[in-house]
Amino acid sequence: MIEVHVGDITRLQVDVIVNAANRRLAGGGGVDGAIHRAAGPALAEACREIGGCPVGDIRPTPAFQIPVKRIYHTVGPVWRGGALGEPELLASCYRQCLALARREHMRSIAFPAISCGVYDYPAEQAVEIAVEEVQSHLERDCEPGHIVFCCFDEAMAELYRLQLDAVVRR
Ligand code: AR6
16 A cells, blocks of 8 residues: 655554665764654664665665664665766665565555755656555565555645656556
């Protein structure tokens, strides 16, 4: 099941929330800032111990004060025109989160719109990749079977709905 939700990702009742982090896992603004605020300072400590994460890759941590099981920190690409591997790197973020969630037997996972804020990825193109990766995961695997695209605003949610409709009609 794929769900489009408008709101704060830290308030969702899911097994895993995904954080759009930076390579140093140093915390920041946007969804990263919201997750660190909600999880409490122990999250920054856990991230410091991990040390960092390459673009397109993920690092899991506990969720501390957020009532979910895990946080998967992923580092999306900074948009630099699209010819520097941005689509593949963004797809890799989604793919790796879904693969780890399957290995960890997580039943539900919520994604923010990775790279669509400070990292400036064109929203429509990012949404296309996100939906594509999630669809092909669900064709292969039943776990995690509940996937949430968590958007901060209605305009972004509408892009996901349009893309999901387009995929269903294909
Ligand atoms: N819940 C869900 N979505 C949110 C929330 C929230 N609480 N807050 C913002 N968004 P961004 P990026 C949306 O900038 O582009 C950080 O400083 C937001 O509207 O958070 O991958 C990191 O430390 C947008 O659609 O992530 C990195 O340095 C989407 O989340 C850098 O930003 C992603 O925007 C990562 O940039």
